[in-house]
Amino acid sequence: MRTGLRISSLVPSGLVVESVSDSPDSIILAVRSAASAVKCPSCGSVSRRIHSRYTRQVADLPSAGRKVRLRVITRRFVCGVRHCRRKIFAERFGGSLPVRARRTARLECIIHHLGLALGGRPAASFAKRLMLPVSNDTLLRVVRRRTCPPTEPLIVAGIDDWAFRKNHRYGTIVCDLERRRIVALLPDRETATVRAWLSEHPEIRVVSRDRGGGYGEAAAKALPDALQVADRWHLMENASAAFLGAVRRSMRLIRAAIGTTTINPALLTCAERLQYQGYLRRQDANTAIMALVKDGVPIKEIVRRTGHSRQVVRQVSRGQSTDIFRTRQSTLDAHLPFLDAQWALGCRNGTELWRRLQVQGFQGSLRVVSEWRTRRQRAEKATDQQLQKVPSARTIARLMTTARDYLSKADTVTIAAIEAHVPTLVDARTLIERFQVMVRQKVVAELEPWTATAGASLIASFASGILKDKAAVCAAITEPWSNGQTEGQITRLKLVKRQMYGRAKIDLLQARLIGTA
Numbered sequence: 031m032r033t034g035l036r037i038s039s040l041v042p043s044g045l046v047v048e049s050v051s052d053s054p055d056s057i058i059l060a061v062r063s064a065a066s067a068v069k070c071p072s073c074g075s076v077s078r079r080i081h082s083r084y085t086r087q088v089a090d091l092p093s094a095g096r097k098v099r100l101r102v103i104t105r106r107f108v109c110g111v112r113h114c115r116r117k118i119f120a121e122r123f124g125g126s127l128p129v130r131a132r133r134t135a136r137l138e139c140i141i142h143h144l145g146l147a148l149g150g151r152p153a154a155s156f157a158k159r160l161m162l163p164v165s166n167d168t169l170l171r172v173v174r175r176r177t178c179p180p181t182e183p184l185i186v187a188g189i190d191d192w193a194f195r196k197n198h199r200y201g202t203i204v205c206d207l208e209r210r211r212i213v214a215l216l217p218d219r220e221t222a223t224v225r226a227w228l229s230e231h232p233e234i235r236v237v238s239r240d241r242g243g244g245y246g247e248a249a250a251k252a253l254p255d256a257l258q259v260a261d262r263w264h265l266m267e268n269a270s271a272a273f274l275g276a277v278r279r280s281m282r283l284i285r286a287a288i289g290t291t292t293i294n295p296a297l298l299t300c301a302e303r304l305q306y307q308g309y310l311r312r313q314d315a316n317t318a319i320m321a322l323v324k325d326g327v328p329i330k331e332i333v334r335r336t337g338h339s340r341q342v343v344r345q346v347s348r349g350q351s352t353d354i355f356r357t358r359q360s361t362l363d364a365h366l367p368f369l370d371a372q373w374a375l376g377c378r379n380g381t382e383l384w385r386r387l388q389v390q391g392f393q394g395s396l397r398v399v400s401e402w403r404t405r406r407q408r409a410e411k412a413t414d415q416q417l418q419k420v421p422s423a424r425t426i427a428r429l430m431t432t433a434r435d436y437l438s439k440a441d442t443v444t445i446a447a448i449e450a451h452v453p454t455l456v457d458a459r460t461l462i463e464r465f466q467v468m469v470r471q472k473v474v475a476e477l478e479p480w481t482a483t484a485g486a487s488l489i490a491s492f493a494s495g496i497l498k499d500k501a502a503v504c505a506a507i508t509e510p511w512s513n514g515q516t517e518g519q520i521t522r523l524k525l526v527k528r529q530m531y532g533r534a535k536i537d538l539l540q541a542r543l544i545g546t547a
């Protein structure tokens with residue numbers, strides 16, 4: 031039976047198979063070029079004079095579960111041109127078998143993609159199964175070597191930071207928001223580094239960045255003509271945080287409004303009692319500091335006498351002493367709106383809430399959620415007597431921004447009392463709501479009157495921050511660009527980073543992330 035398959039069609043084009051020798055796990059093909067005359071690489075003239083021959087060993091794609099090696103019979107030619115620098119040259123085999131390569135181009139392409147998808151070690155063990163002769167070091171080397179930086183001009187850039195190791199080392203990520211791809215990873219988040227990088231890319235017209243000062247400053251210096259866009263999500267987040275700050279600063283008034291200025295330790299839970307004792311200690315310290323402030327002792331001297339930090343002394347002297355029950359930053363903070371919604375839908379089971387949160391990306395433990403559930407349930411059952419206990423600033427901020435219809439009876443009474451006695455806080459809430467509506471509905475004309483009013487309220491520092499960053503905030507309201515996409519790319523970056531057990535250097539991360547696009 032005749033088949034149409036010739037053995038020469040299995041090797042890269044331009045090569046002819048001379049002989050085949052095979053063993054149970056490999057096939058060795060001796061191949062040579064089909065051309066009889068070749069061009070000199072220096073002068074380009076054609077030569078037919080063969081000087082000598084040698085063989086090159088080159089790996090190729092496996093065939094039928096066996097490794098394939100090519101023994102390439104390479105001819106050396108004599109260049110007959112008189113003034114040519116080369117007297118003798120070896121023949122070239124084109125793109126399918128690059129000069130000095132140990133692998134055919136088609137094998138290298140597969141190795142490159144394997145390395146991009148899986149990283150060094152996992153890709154190496156997978157390659158072994160595929161009968162591809164390659165080590166993990168080679169895989170990574172190929173990934174690094176074959177990365178080509180993007181060639182399209184970058185017009186709309188999104189910048190954010192990402193963690194090499196959380197709380198230890200951070201880098202900067204730059205994305206092309208138009209083409210939805212990562213453009214560069216920078217080794218830190220210093221203003222100078224980002225500025226230097228941006229200066230090399232004068233074609234950028236729009237820079238989308240978060241609300242921290244560093245990137246804005248870098249962009250302003252490197253690209254003074256580019257439009258800066260603040261991140262909308264961060265704007266909303268900062269607005270909520272500003273309101274929480276306003277509530278914290280009003281706690282004294284709130285406590286007076288609710289009618290409990292004294293605390294009965296018998297009603298406290300164990301953890302709260304510890305906090306309360308700490309509060310009494312802090313109160314003593316505060317009175318001592320305030321007495322010194324009244325006597326006109328300079329801050330430096332107070333620090334020396336009392337042993338408290340400069341920051342604490344300054345806070346106390348400004349009347350910003352902390353509240354009794356401090357709320358700590360918790361892993362739950364970002365998920366509180368979702369939890370509230372689930373609670374409102376009737377879910378009362380801690381484990382179930384935790385499971386639903388996990389689907390949302392929550393990584394904390396069940397215990398955190400169960401504790402939240404218990405606290406929440408107690409709050410629902412609040413009786414008049416328990417009402418004597420003042421809720422935390424965070425709870426008050428949440429209750430004040432929740433629609434009346436959704437509050438329990440006890441909560442409604444509390445909030446009504448606060449609203450009646452602390453009008454400045456009600457003003458602050460109205461301002462925050464106005465700000466959020468403005469961002470959501472893209473009404474940029476509102477910004478000017480808003481900052482004017484907010485400047486004289488409890489959220490003045492938030493307003494002055496907005497005023498300092500006014501152009502970028504305006505752009506955030508009007509422009510379609512935002513950093514949400516950059517956050518998504520950071521998730522991808524984290525995945526690749528963890529896949530390499532967190533040991534990849536930045537160039538390798540960059541090669542794997544940019545190489546796939």
Ligand SMILES: [Zn+2]
Nearest residue numbers: 070073109114
């Ligand atoms: Zn020549």
